[in-house]
Amino acid sequence: MTCVLKRFFSALIAVLILACALVTASAEESKEVTLLFTHDLHSHFLPSKDEDGGEFGGYARLMTAINEQKEKYPDALLVDGGDFSMGSLFQTCFASDALELRLMGQMGYDATTFGNHEFDYLPQGLASMLDAAVKSGDKLPQIVNANYLPPQKGEEGYIKEISAAFENYGVKEYVIIERGGVCFVLFGIFGTDSDDCAPNSGMILEDAAAVSQQTVDTAVKECKEKFGREPVVVCLSHSGTEDGKGEDYELAQQVEGIDLIVSGHTHTTFSEPQKVNDTYIVSAGEYGRNLGVVNMSFNGDSATITDYKLIPIDENVKEDEKIAQKVQEYKEQVDANYLLKYGVSFDEVIVNNPFKFDSVDEVYATQHDSDLGNLFADAYKKAVENATGEPVDVALTAAGVIRETLPQGNITVSDIFNAASLGVGTEGELLKVYITGKELKAALEVDASVQPIMKSAQLFFSGVEYSFNTNRMIFNKVDKAYLVRNDGSKEEIVDDKMYSVVTGMYAGQMLGSVKEKSFGLLSITPKDKNGNPLEAAELKNHIVYNGSVPLKEWYAITAYLKAMNGEVNASYKTADGRKTVYSSLAPNDLLRNANGFTYAVMGLAVVHIAGVTLIVVLVVRKNKRKNKK
Numbered sequence: 001m002t003c004v005l006k007r008f009f010s011a012l013i014a015v016l017i018l019a020c021a022l023v024t025a026s027a028e029e030s031k032e033v034t035l036l037f038t039h040d041l042h043s044h045f046l047p048s049k050d051e052d053g054g055e056f057g058g059y060a061r062l063m064t065a066i067n068e069q070k071e072k073y074p075d076a077l078l079v080d081g082g083d084f085s086m087g088s089l090f091q092t093c094f095a096s097d098a099l100e101l102r103l104m105g106q107m108g109y110d111a112t113t114f115g116n117h118e119f120d121y122l123p124q125g126l127a128s129m130l131d132a133a134v135k136s137g138d139k140l141p142q143i144v145n146a147n148y149l150p151p152q153k154g155e156e157g158y159i160k161e162i163s164a165a166f167e168n169y170g171v172k173e174y175v176i177i178e179r180g181g182v183c184f185v186l187f188g189i190f191g192t193d194s195d196d197c198a199p200n201s202g203m204i205l206e207d208a209a210a211v212s213q214q215t216v217d218t219a220v221k222e223c224k225e226k227f228g229r230e231p232v233v234v235c236l237s238h239s240g241t242e243d244g245k246g247e248d249y250e251l252a253q254q255v256e257g258i259d260l261i262v263s264g265h266t267h268t269t270f271s272e273p274q275k276v277n278d279t280y281i282v283s284a285g286e287y288g289r290n291l292g293v294v295n296m297s298f299n300g301d302s303a304t305i306t307d308y309k310l311i312p313i314d315e316n317v318k319e320d321e322k323i324a325q326k327v328q329e330y331k332e333q334v335d336a337n338y339l340l341k342y343g344v345s346f347d348e349v350i351v352n353n354p355f356k357f358d359s360v361d362e363v364y365a366t367q368h369d370s371d372l373g374n375l376f377a378d379a380y381k382k383a384v385e386n387a388t389g390e391p392v393d394v395a396l397t398a399a400g401v402i403r404e405t406l407p408q409g410n411i412t413v414s415d416i417f418n419a420a421s422l423g424v425g426t427e428g429e430l431l432k433v434y435i436t437g438k439e440l441k442a443a444l445e446v447d448a449s450v451q452p453i454m455k456s457a458q459l460f461f462s463g464v465e466y467s468f469n470t471n472r473m474i475f476n477k478v479d480k481a482y483l484v485r486n487d488g489s490k491e492e493i494v495d496d497k498m499y500s501v502v503t504g505m506y507a508g509q510m511l512g513s514v515k516e517k518s519f520g521l522l523s524i525t526p527k528d529k530n531g532n533p534l535e536a537a538e539l540k541n542h543i544v545y546n547g548s549v550p551l552k553e554w555y556a557i558t559a560y561l562k563a564m565n566g567e568v569n570a571s572y573k574t575a576d577g578r579k580t581v582y583s584s585l586a587p588n589d590l591l592r593n594a595n596g597f598t599y600a601v602m603g604l605a606v607v608h609i610a611g612v613t614l615i616v617v618l619v620v621r622k623n624k625r626k627n628k629k
Contacts, residue, residue, distance in 0.1 A: 031182050033232055033303070034073035035294045036066060038080050039264030040286040042087025042117065042403075043100055045327045048287050048418070049407045051359050056312070057288035059327060060319035063107050065291045065311050067320065070108075073295075075180030078108050080141070081264030082188070082238035083115030085129075087287070087403055089346060089417045090330055092338040095125045098133035099330055101140050107323065109141035111175060113188030113236040114148060115264060119201035120423060120506075123150070127165035134168055144236060146173040147211040148190035148203045157202055174219045176231065182298060183231035185219040187212070191239025191247045194265055199509060200536065208239065208247065209254040216257040232296065232303050233259050240266030241274070241281060252276035259303040260294065273308050284310055339413065342555055349410045351561040353568045357406050363399050364455045367448070367470070369575035372405055373397060373460025376420065376557060381462040383556030384432055384502045387546045392432065393483060393499040394440065394463040397553075398507045400456025401428075411568075413558060420553040422506045428553035429543040431508045433526035433534065438495040441481060442522040444468075447579075448477035449522075460579070465490065467580035469589050475522060479592040484578070498531060504553045505543070509536050 047058035070076055085091055085100045093099045104112065119126055133140050150166060151157040174187035189212055195205045216233055223231040239247035241263045248263040253276055261281045269285035273294070284292035290310035296303040331346050339345055357372040381395035404419040422428055435443070447459040448468035466481035482490040483499075493499075508526060526534045528542070544551045561568065584590070 031180070031298045031300075032306070033180070033182050033184075033296045033298050034069070034076035035234065035260065035262075035292075035296070036069055036076050036078045037262045037282065037292040037294065038062070038284055038288060038290075039238075039262060040083045040115070040267050041080065041100070041288055042083055042286065042421075043085050043090045043094075044088050044287040044418075045090050045099075045103065045330065046088070046414070048289075048404065049415070051356075051405075053408070054315060056314050058313065058319070059103060059107065059288065060321075060324035061313045061317040062288045062291060063320035063323040064318050065313060066107060069291070069293055069311075075182075077110050077177065077179060077184060077186075077234075079186060079234065079236055079262060080104065080109055080112035081115075081236050081262040081283075082113045082190075083117045083264060084112055086117035086120050087418065087421050089334045089338070089414055091421065092334055093330070095121050095128040096132060096337075097333070098129045098136065101129070101133045102136055102138045103323070103326065103330075104141050105139035106326065110177060111142040111144055111186045111188075111236065113143065113238055113264075114145050114190060115238040116190075116194040116198040116201070117422075119198040119203070122200055123159050123162040123202040127159075127161040130165040130169040130171075140169075142175050142186070143169060143171045144174055144186055144188035145171055146187050146189060146215045147206040147208055148195070148201075149206075150202060151204055155204075157204075159202060162202065174215050176219060176223055176226070178227060183223045183227045183229055185216070185223060185231045185233045187215045187219065187233075187235055189235055189237040189239060189251065191237065191265060193240060193247065194238050208237075208251055212251060212255045212258065216255065220257060230300055232298050233257055235261045236264075237261050238264045240264070241268050241270075241283060242266045248281050249274075249276055252279035252281060255279075259296070262292075269310070271310065273305055278302065280305055282308065288313055341549060342558075344413045344558065346412075346414050348413045350413060350416065350558055351411050351564055351568055352566060353406055353408050353411050355568060355573050356408055357572075359405050360402060363402055363405075363458070367451050367458060367581045369577060369579040369581070370460055371572050371575045372402065373399070373458075374462065374575060374578065375406075375560075375572050376402065376553075377460050377462035379557045379560035380430055380502050380504070380553065382560055383546075383551055384430055384544050386559075387544055387551055388432070391486070391500075392463065392502050394461060395502040396443065396459050396461045396507065397504065398456065398460075398510070399451075399458040401504060401506050401553075411561065413554075416557050416561070417554040420504075420557055423504065423553075429505045429540075430502055430551045430553060430556060431505060431526075431539055431542050432500060432502050432544050433508065433539070433542050434498045434529055434531065435501055435524055435526060436495065437493040437497045437499060439524045440464075440493055440499055440501070441478065441495075442524050444478045444481055445475055445522055446524075449474045462578075465578045467582065470581065470583045471585055472590055473594075476594060479589065498527070498529075500529075501526075502544070505539065508539050 044057050045059045047055035050056055085094055090099050150162045174185055177184045189208050220231060235258050237248050241248045248261050258279045263281050263283045267286040268283040270283045274281040282292055282294060284290040290312055293309050295307035297306050335345050358370045363370055376397045377395045381392045384392050401422045403421055406419055407415055420428055444466050446457055451458040463484055465484050466478055468477040469479055481493055483493055484490055
């Protein structure tokens, strides 16, 4: 018995020792890793105003939060999901000084990727920015970009300058960083919708899932060969997630081996990480609203999130003095090199606003008559009329180009620019082109029919009054439409008559895509005053000038508000009813001014019903004959 007990306890001790060894080995292999992340910063070096009168974001405050996290986690990586530029006055130095990348380098960003707005200054502008960043000699973040690359020499669309700039900067498909005993793979992906939003980028888009899988496989193999261990794989994606779906969800479903996706483009905020298969997806919101912090446990094979938080960047966060000083220097640079020629300054107060305008979320949320959208369209129309001395029939803007609202209280030049900062080539020139009355009606139909499936396509007009019934047939929802002249008189819109239209360059370049988005049922082709169709590249020849300076969207709004003598006109306290949106099933409302598309669908429906009725009648007759027998 004693012998048996000795053997038993000996075996038990051996098992316990082995178990302890295994636990110890497991503990030694398990590593805690931290990633800090942002996306969609959009040149918002300074804090933005929120709807409640507070502030959020700002690089100096963001820097403080980053430093606090790095004190806790010295080996933390700091990454960004793209669209680091375009959205404030600092973007006016994009091509010449690359302020965004240089400031991110100073803040310690390890890597970022391209978003669609990095291509707003066209390939040549991006090339100039990359070269300026390198020439500065400043520390810069690595740019990773696996599936959105310039054409190679000999391929259609090859541009020597952009290819050389990518090589000069060192843009890579992926990078491997060893930090704190852990190997990280960081790679960048550009989404299909991002590509749609950058129609003049000059880049070639490759399939995101296929490229991602190939990149992951290649990089993991390299990590094993170089460091002898599996890496944590992080995708910096400018593709987006929205309402529980989106391109990054699909990427996570289709690609094996990605531990974490930092999801930019859709300005999404995830209070909790989303898990798809073995991949986590995280988003922190736009404009530096939050600093995302991801803590993961990595056992050498897989990574598991152990803690996740979004740190609000608001008035409660103290500014980092060095970054605040650098931003101040950049402000002075913008004043001297850009705003001086427009006769205004960065913080100049233009007007007091006693009203609460639509927020950007409210602009997008529903189809409606917007006070903010109407003011912008009115400003564009007035500015071009003043600059040319000629009347303008219609001006329009789109929800997708309204980036911020106008705050209550004092409105500065910077506030106005932030609200209307988008442009293609440069920041938001106004165009004057011509379209037919039929095409003008099609533009109204885009607002009525396309917005439910593409919220950024909601349009706001000056010079038009119209209504539409949401229950009518798609592409025939508009039931009334009139031109409204400056004296308030109304005119019928004549299909074959030419009308002058003013819009921003960004929206103007999107007009040509209406045919594709409406499956060929609507078509809008910008023309010159003689009716000759214009290619997208020719639109730049129709930019409106105010003297020798191109007329910008932001400046048109600035001049319009400045003419109000200190306070926003009471006419903008609420929307004025120029767009009426209603829902009705009354036959008269459904068929008023119906077009051929509605009647064609109705005809098909009648034929279908008649066919079904005929089949039913034949079946009934057949059954009756059987019963008689």
